[in-house]
Amino acid sequence: MVNLNIDGEQISVDKNSTILDAANKLGITIPTLCHNPELTTFGGCRLCLVEVDGNPRPVASCATFVQDGMQVRSSTPYLERLRSTNIELLLSDHPNDCMLCERAGNCKLQELAYYYGIRENRFEGTRRIYNTQDNNPFVSREMEKCVMCGQCVRICEEIQGARAIDFSYKGLWTKVTPPFERDLDCEFCGQCVGVCPTGALTGKMWSNKGRQKFREVDTVCSYCGCGCNLTLAVKKNKIVRVYSRKNTINEGMLCAKGRFAYEFVHSPERLSRPLIRVNPKSNWVLEDSDQPYGSGKPRQRLAGFQDFKEVSWDEALEYIAFKIREIKENSGPDAIGGLSSARCTNEENYLFQKLIRAVIGTNNVDHCARY
Amino acid sequence: MDDKKAVVKVCAGTGSVSAGGGEVLRAFENLSRSSGIKTGFNNRCMTQKVGCRGFCSRDVLVDVILKGEKTTYEGIKPDMVPRIFEEHIIHGRPIREWMAGDEHKRFHSGQTKVVLSHCGEIDPEELDAYAAAGGYGSARKAYTLMNPEEIIEEIKRSNLRGRGGAGFPAGHKWEFARKTRSDKKYVVCNGNESDPGAFADRCIMEGDPHSIIEGMMICARAIGADKGYIYVRDSYALAVQRLRRALKQCYEQGLLGKNIFGSGQDLDIRLYPAPGAFISGExxxxxxxxxGKRAMPVPRMHRTAEKGLWNRPTIVNNAETLANVPGIMSRGAEWFAGLGTETSGGTKVFSMTGKVNNTGLVEIPLGTTLREVIYDIGGGISNGRNFKAVQLGGPTGGCIPESFLDHQIDYESLALAGTIMGSGGMVVFDQHTCMVDTSKFFLEITQAESCGKCTPCRIGIRRMYEILDRITKGKGRLWDIELLEELGAHIRTTSLCGFGMTAPNPVLSTIRHFRDEYAVHIKDKKCPAMVCKDLLSFSCIPENCTGCGMCKMVCPADAVRGIRKKPHKIDQQLCIKCGSCFDACKFGAIHIQ
Incomplete structure (x- = not known):
């Protein structure tokens, strides 16, 4: 353990922690844009500079290990001036269109500009202007708003392992792009969207659905058994975006389904009550124009939909129990098989096999993820 | 050397090859082949290509050594070869009018050749030539007679400091790597010299590649590395080719590979020709x-000597640093330390360019004054003009005015003067250079070469460049000098790596030493050195104009109006300020303001 002093407060931390870690432990806020504790140190935004006694230059607190007896000052007029100049530089190359930006109100850069009171800019000059060319359905990329924090690049490589994007070009025109500046064509986990501090990366389906005053509903993802915690942003009783909080089991990370595949909730085709077949199976035809990203039009109803009858849960369960008992009596328990789902939790799957084995009395039980 | 032998040494560095050195060499070879019978002499003529000897402004340089006497010819063209061969080699009469004169002597007399001692003397493509000059003796000594601690002690005593720019003591760096425990260690030679106007490492890699390999072998022995990389800029085609050849020869002779000199230690050195990005020299x-990643500096949370390549201890030394090592081992640390100042031992190679009479590669002991280098070795300012400033250390270095000329060249003094040693670029400016335009030129390079990682470097340098640009276009604002100073100091303080920390140097040093020039640009909208085109206006002095029409003829924009034999006029709307009329006028009738 190492003892150090930050802004007059003494703290003892592990020797592998950085000054920023120690300051966070003390509850001292040091502004950062590029720091993410889950990822490797980047040290690019230069906002987390602190003064250390005996050091002629300010040091980046995210990239400096603590040392015994260190005297750190996290905020002095000099440091605040350096930080505000850096933010001024960032804003001099920023479209400044917060009025239309998807992230307004939830943007780190906007917050810093507000905090440091930057309205006029001494460094007006060339700004990056790009053509948007992305034809993917999920991630909207406005690279003019990028502050080059590199979190998207790092999370893509280090956590997702996809390596779909990296830096290209040099100087002011450095840009995060997919290879050869082609359209983004990755697994669309949206992790990059999750970590982006500005409006450079947003969800395409979020656009013009509202930015603030959401009702936040915490829930668990129903797509698989992992149990990722989701937070649904609800407006006018409709989900407008999905994200996950940092302090959850999944540490704020989600996959493509959890993050983007929420439109089914409001689909008119969604089954909301049990159905019982009234007519026997006839020739079913599936819609053949099955586009990968969907056309946005409501799907054609399956042939034979009218062959079902809506019933209550009690009726449905009674019907199932009656039918199973009938088969078991007529043909024995091994005529029955149970297939459970990966979208259920471990506990639910356990209970299901218990039901099949103990109540029905057969070992014919399987699971879609077992292969 | 057998004094009956005639030896012809033809310079074969890049500068010389472009000046026709290849043809000169071939001409000598053809003649010597056919003349063996004709002359009937016993002496055999031998031609050699040798590395760059520095005096690039007088290429192609040819040494003829006859009976142990060396005669140097300069500016040799292939058609001059038969006469040299006929008169000098066969009849023993040197050709006086082609011989290198006093300038050549002056250029070399002030220099001390340590790193460049083999350049211009031995054939860089032959291992035997290097071995004959004592090559690989130091490596043999290091592997068979010395233990690693002794080697490190020797390097530490020699005061050898990194020649890449920052000047970190090499011995200490090696010691850190030695003391770090790891299953694998690396030694990397940094040959990514990308400064415009610097060619010191290039000449060493081209002229004496084996010295770098030997330096790496000694370093590997000292720290216990078994893998080395020579990182060389891919556009140095000749250097890549010669290093590759040198490595091949070393493997063939068993100097590299398994069990070097029977010491039980292995060393594998790979050549890494890298696409040149300025920042990849960091x-x-x-x-x-x-x-295999993008060239972006990372914060130095650990020393690279402790956690470098793939998190293993790695020594990254500049090519020139490594080329110094064999000499230190063979001639002793005291000799090397004695060459330089108290804090930095040895010599430093500078690439002297710009407005001096003798441009080329100069090796001087540290502690020499700038005046000695520019006026004695460089032969003064060309065209008899006055000295204005010298820019040291490539595009991230600073400009030093005349008042600092008597300062010593070493790491500390240069830092005091506001510049850096850098990779050894030395650009001399005369009074016809505009300092605002010069710093704009250097910032144009650095703003484009920033890797884009940290905010102050990526955006800040670009903004500095834009401010300079508007000053040179007459749109400067009154507070621009202060803004440049503040932004420059900000970039210097907050940048992530050495590139950003030094990139504002050209601007900050010129503001410090030539503040008036900036003020004149901004307030009076004038360029005192007559360089910034947007601030100039060309006009015709009617009293001097004879109406000869020369200006009218050369003007590319048809801006000169006038009838023959009558004074002409220049249309300011059309004038593109190219200066052709000024150069063409024989009567001094064109006035620049």
């Missing part, structure tokens, strides 16, 4: 490139 960025 040590951490260089290691990222070897790992």
């Amino acid at each position: 040590a951490t960025a260089l290691l990222k490139v070897i790992e």
Whole structure:
């Protein structure tokens, strides 16, 4: 353990922690844009500079290990001036269109500009202007708003392992792009969207659905058994975006389904009550124009939909129990098989096999993820 | 050397090859082949290509050594070869009018050749030539007679400091790597010299590649590395070719590979020709490139000597630093330390360019004054003009005015004067150079070469460039000098790597020493050196104009109006300020303001 002093407060931390870690432990806020504790140190935004006694230059607190007896000052007029100049530089190359930006109100850069009171800019000059060319359905990329924090690049490589994007070009025109500046064509986990501090990366389906005053509903993802915690942003009783909080089991990370595949909730085709077949199976035809990203039009109803009858849960369960008992009596328990789902939790799957084995009395039980 | 032998040494560095050195060499070879019978002499004529000897402004340089006497010819063209051969080699009469004169002597007399001692003397493509000059003796000594601690002690005593720019003591760096325990260690030679106007490392790699390999072998022995990389800029085609050849020869002779000199230690050195990006010369960025990533510096949370390539201890030394090592081992640390100042031992190679009479590669002991280098070795300012400033250390170095000329050249004094040693670029400016335009030129390079990682460097340098640009276009604002100073100091303080920390140097040093020039640009909208085109206006002095029409003829924009034999006029709307009329006028009738 190492003892150090930050802004007059003494703290003892592990020797592998950085000054920023120690300051966070003390509850001292040091502004950062590029720091993410889950990822490797980047040290690019230069906002987390602190003064250390005996050091002629300010040091980046995210990239400096603590040392015994260190005297750190996290905020002095000099440091605040350096930080505000850096933010001024960032804003001099920023479209400044917060009025239309998807992230307004939830943007780190906007917050810093507000905090440091930057309205006029001494460094007006060339700004990056790009053509948007992305034809993917999920991630909207406005690279003019990028502050080059590199979190998207790092999370893509280090956590997702996809390596779909990296830096290209040099100087002011450095840009995060997919290879050869082609359209983004990755697994669309949206992790990059999750970590982006500005409006450079947003969800395409979020656009013009509202930015603030959401009702936040915490829930668990129903797509698989992992149990990722989701937070649904609800407006006018409709989900407008999905994200996950940092302090959850999944540490704020989600996959493509959890993050983007929420439109089914409001689909008119969604089954909301049990159905019982009234007519026997006839020739079913599936819609053949099955586009990968969907056309946005409501799907054609399956042939034979009218062959079902809506019933209550009690009726449905009674019907199932009656039918199973009938088969078991007529043909024995091994005529029955149970297939459970990966979208259920471990506990639910356990209970299901218990039901099949103990109540029905057969070992014919399987699971879609077992292969 | 057998004094009956005639030896012809033809310079074969890049500068010389472009000046026709290849043809000169071939001409000598053809003649010597056919003349063996004709002359009937016993002496055999031998031609050699040798590395660059520095005096590039007088290429192609040819040494003829006859009976142990060396005669140097300069500016040799292939059609001059038969006469040299006929008169000098066969009849023993040197050709006086082609011989190198006093300038050549002056250029070389002030220099001390340590790193460049083999350049211009031995054939860089032959291992035997290097071995005959005592090559690989130091490596043999290091592997068979010395233990690693002794080697490190020797390097520490020699005061050898990194020649890449920052000047970190090499011995200490090696010691850190030695003391760090690891299953694998690396030694990397940084040959990514990308400064415009610097060619010191290039000449060493082209003229004496084996000395770098030997330096790496000694370093590997000292720290216990078994893998080495020579990181060389891909556009140095000749250097890549010669290093590759040198490595091949070393493997063939068993100097590299398994069990070197029977010591039980292995060393494998790979050549890494890297696409040249300026920033990939920064040590951490260089290691990222070897790992297969984008050249972006990373914060130095650990020393690279402790956690470098793939998190293993790695020594990254400049090519020139490594080329110094064999000499230190063979001639002793005291000799090397004695060459320089108290804090930095040895010599430094500078690439002297710009407005001096003798441009080329100069090796001087540290502690020499700038005046000695520019006026004695460089032969003064060309065209008899006055000295204005010298820019040291490539595009991230600073400009030093005349008042600092008597300062010593070493790491500390240069830092005091506001510049850096850098890779040894030395650009001399005369009074016809505009300092605002010069710093704009250097910033144009650095703003484009920034890797884009940290905010102050990526955006800040670009903004500085834009401010300079508007000053040179007459749109400067009154507070621009202060803004430049503040932004420059900000970039210097907050940048992530050495590139950003030094990139504002050209601007800050010129503001410090030539503040008036900036003020004149901004307030009076004038360029005192007559360089910034947007601030100039060309006009015709009617009293002097004879109406000869020369200006009218050369003007590319048809801006000169006038009838023959009558004074002409220049249309300011059409004038593109190219200066052709000024150069063409024989009567001094064109006035520049």
